[in-house]
Amino acid sequence: MAVSVSLSYDLHTHSTASDGTLKPTDLVDRAHRDGVQVLALTDHDNTAGLAEAESAARQYGMELIPGVELSVTWEGKLLHVLGLRIDPSHRPLCEGTERLRELRRKRAIKMGEQLAMHNVKGAFEGAQSLTSGGMVTRTHFARFLVNNGYAARVQDVFKAYLKPGKPGFVNVEWAKLDDAVGWIRGAGGYAVLAHPLRYRLTASWMRRALTAFKEAGGIGIEVVCGSSTPEDIRISAELARRHGLLGSMGSDFHSPDNNWVQLGRLSELPAGVEPVWSAWRTA
Ligand code: AMP
Ligand code: MN
Ligand code: MN
Ligand code: MN
Numbered sequence: 001m002a003v004s005v006s007l008s009y010d011l012h013t014h015s016t017a018s019d020g021t022l023k024p025t026d027l028v029d030r031a032h033r034d035g036v037q038v039l040a041l042t043d044h045d046n047t048a049g050l051a052e053a054e055s056a057a058r059q060y061g062m063e064l065i066p067g068v069e070l071s072v073t074w075e076g077k078l079l080h081v082l083g084l085r086i087d088p089s090h091r092p093l094c095e096g097t098e099r100l101r102e103l104r105r106k107r108a109i110k111m112g113e114q115l116a117m118h119n120v121k122g123a124f125e126g127a128q129s130l131t132s133g134g135m136v137t138r139t140h141f142a143r144f145l146v147n148n149g150y151a152a153r154v155q156d157v158f159k160a161y162l163k164p165g166k167p168g169f170v171n172v173e174w175a176k177l178d179d180a181v182g183w184i185r186g187a188g189g190y191a192v193l194a195h196p197l198r199y200r201l202t203a204s205w206m207r208r209a210l211t212a213f214k215e216a217g218g219i220g221i222e223v224v225c226g227s228s229t230p231e232d233i234r235i236s237a238e239l240a241r242r243h244g245l246l247g248s249m250g251s252d253f254h255s256p257d258n259n260w261v262q263l264g265r266l267s268e269l270p271a272g273v274e275p276v277w278s279a280w281r282t283a
Helices: 024-033 050-060 091-117 123-129 138-147 154-162 177-186 203-216 230-243
Strands: 038-041 063-074 077-084 190-193 220-225 246-250
Touching: 024 038, 024 050, 038 050, 050 063, 063 091, 063 177, 077 177, 077 203, 077 246, 091 123, 091 138, 091 177, 123 138, 138 154, 177 190, 177 203, 190 203, 203 230, 220 230, 230 246
Parallel strands: 038 063, 190 220, 220 246
Antiparallel strands: 063 077, 077 190
16 A cells, blocks of 8 residues: 655744744754654744754755745735745845845844833844844733733833834834745745735735735745634635645744644645745746
8 A cells, every 4th residue: 555655844933033932953953853754944034044054954954945934025915935945145035135234234223222112121122132133023022021020921111112103113114025036936946825824814915915026926824723623724724725836835834832833733735735945946
């Protein structure tokens, strides 16, 4: 009897090069321990963790896919675009992500100022001290506020301080969709729209977003995320099929502290969804 052997994929994870709490080596160790065979490291707007992750993965004979998660502003909305199998030395990608990190530095200072006006003192310095390498994300602000008793959980900080309309929110024009997908493709990579249901788009905005994403050169969407319900997976799979997009799967792992999102703990891609890795396995 033929036995089909499928690899365990996790194509969306974070390290200390963005807002994850594990160093790239520790992330790879943990992924290996948890049975992941193909791991993509996809830090926000940063590829600085990839070299370390690759050398750790080599020791285990694991496949490490170099990736990135780019912050995009499209029609005034924030989208996250994953680049998988990128060459991190591609100049336009390096310059693009450097600009995004510069926007982040300026944003973090403003966030600190706005929070100070709402009686949260020292938030910029506090958030920065929780980073390694100094890339400050909203997650670092959230952890600082939790550590200092402003809220019980990170999600509560987002709700009360960091979402649009809240005191710590600073609006930023991130990369343009066409530019972000262009950098990924120029770097030899595959562009995948991350967690499509997290943007809370109406059906018609979703249609427009996926059409624009495909026109820009995007080839896939994340159908299975670490936090997906069976209904989320069904809806995302239907979007993939309807728009002729490949399906990806990734936990969006940030930290071992989050018990309900762990490495490689993912449902299978539903039937009828072509996996994103078929794009490079046959290439
Ligand atoms: P930034 O890219 O700096 O604006 O930060 C966005 C990051 O914050 C995301 O990648 C998530 O890791 C985290 N995040 C966003 N919204 C929430 C939320 N409601 N609860 C917890 N974490 C969140
Ligand atoms: Mn994040
Ligand atoms: Mn994201
Ligand atoms: Mn992510």
